[in-house]
Structure formats: C-alpha cells, structure tokens
C-alpha cells in the first residue's frame with residue numbers, strides 16, 4: 001500500500017492575498033501556576049499573519065508552546081518566552097504574537113474582627129503581546145465591594161433628626177432617655193441604600209518587571225475603597241463592616257477617584273483604565289464611572 005502524504009492546507013497559497021491582524025485560538029483549557037496556586041485558566045493564543053499570500057498559520061505550534069505555562073509560575077519573563085516561541089515557530093509569517101490568559105485568582109481573606117478567614121475569587125486576565133520586538137503586558141482585574149450612597153445617608157439622617165424633634169419636643173432631655181431612643185427603631189427610622197459594586201481595572205505594566213503585581217493591585221484597590229466584600233462573617237465582623245460602610249459613603253464618582261489616586265501609587269503600573277459599577281438598589285439600573293491615567297501616552 002502506498003504511504004499517503006497528509007494534505008497541508010495551511011501551507012498552500014491563499015486565494016485572496018491579504019494579511020490578517022490576529023489569527024489563533026480562543027478558550028484553550030490550560031492549568032497555570034501563580035503565587036503557588038494552580039489555576040484553571042482559559043487561554044487565547046494568536047499571531048499576526050503578515051504574509052497575505054499564506055493560507056493559514058500553524059495552530060498546533062501555538063497550542064504546543066502553551067505547555068511552557070504548565071509548570072513555571074506566571075511572570076512577565078515567562079510570557080515573553082512563550083510569545084517568542086509563537087514567533088519563532090511562524091518565522092516569515094508573523095511579526096506579532098498575542099496571549100491572553102483568563103482565570104479566577106483565589107485569595108484567602110481575614111475577617112474584620114474575628115479570627116476567621118475565607119476565600120475570595122477575583123476574575124483576572126493577563127494580556128501579553130510581542131509586536132516588532134516590543135513586549136507589553138496588561139492585567140485585567142475585577143474586585144467587588146460595598147458602596148453606600150452618601151445622599152441617601154444624608155436624607156436618612158434628616159428623617160432621624162425629624163423623628164427626634166417629634167419625640168422630644170418640649171421635654172427636658174435625659175441622657176438615659178436619649179440613649180434608649182438611639183437604641184430603638186425610632187433612632188434609625190430610615191437607612192441609606194447600599195449596593196454590591198464592582199471595580200474593573202485594566203492595568204498596563206512597567207517594562208522589565210520580575211513579577212505580575214496582581215495581588216498588590218487587588219490589595220491597593222480594596223484598601224482604597226475600604227469596603228471590600230467579606231468572606232467568613234460573625235456579628236462582630238458584620239458590625240465592623242457596617243462601620244466601614246458608614247465611614248466610606250461613596251457615589252460611583254468617589255470610588256473612581258479613590259481608585260485613580262491609589263493605582264497611581266501602586267507599584268509596577270504605568271497606565272490604567274478603570275470602571276466602577278454600582279448595581280444600585282435604588283434603581284433597576286447601575287451607576288457607573290470611568291477614569292484613565294496615561295492611557296493614550298503609554
């Protein structure tokens with residue numbers, strides 16, 4: 001029997017000569033390592049197809065290069081080496097290589113007061129590209145927090161004052177009576193609305209970093225907002241959370257400004273775009289603010 005040669009369609013000439021900006025595969029299942037954890041990730045791997053005459057790229061070569069990510073911890077250097085392998089395996093076809101990794105990062109977070117802790121999941125994406133020998137990395141991070149409306153808080157306080165006037169009109173004030181009143185439902189006849197909110201960050205990293213500053217950026221984000229969503233909660237923790245919310249009343253504009261200031265100081269970041277989304281309980285729609293720093297220049 002004659003041995004048949006396998007047809008190689010990708011190596012044929014294209015019927016319509018046209019370069020393409022990005023060709024590759026999206027949603028490749030891949031275990032990656034970061035901060036000592038193995039993450040279940042999805043990768044998008046691609047290259048430019050500069051040679052408009054070539055029918056296709058070699059998908060399997062990109063796929064196999066991803067094996068480099070299985071054992072070694074994710075760093076800018078590792079991402080660059082993977083991208084270089086994409087290019088080396090597409091010599092003459094591609095001048096740009098792209099890799100996106102999507103995963104959930106699990107971080108153990110302590111309770112505010114009690115000696116408890118629990119896990120929080122942060123959706124992250126790492127986007128690396130090597131274009132004409134220039135290497136860039138961007139991080140996308142989503143962190144959830146609580147926001148309490150400052151306007152609603154002021155309106156609630158006014159109602160409480162009004163109730164105080166009604167209940168104590170023309171009566172001499174006794175400390176014990178006021179204390180009891182404050183502890184009753186009349187002392188808090190109105191409560192401000194608050195909502196679970198989301199900070200969505202897109203961070204462009206400095207060149208030549210040794211590590212990906214994912215955890216530092218998450219920590220700086222949560223510290224700036226002051227009301228990160230909690231994990232294990234006892235009553236003492238819930239009370240501390242109520243206090244944190246009361247001390248950090250925030251419109252979406254306030255949250256965006258706080259994050260802008262914090263991320264400018266966060267190490268390893270040369271530019272960012274951020275978006276905060278307050279899933280309002282007052283409305284059926286969201287309040288949203290965006291901010292950028294150095295974005296066009298970087």
Ligand SMILES: Nc1nc2c(ncn2[C@@H]2O[C@H](COP(=O)(O)OP(=O)(O)OP(=O)(O)O)[C@@H](O)[C@H]2O)c(=O)[nH]1
Nearest residue numbers: 007008009010011023055056057058059060061062
């Ligand atoms: N370029 C391209 N390949 C595709 C596509 N869909 C499926 N493939 C298949 O991906 C497989 C791997 O492609 P290659 O990497 O070129 O495989 P190969 O020719 O055996 O490998 P090399 O010898 O390294 O070139 C082939 O069987 C392609 O048919 C597509 O849309 N574009």
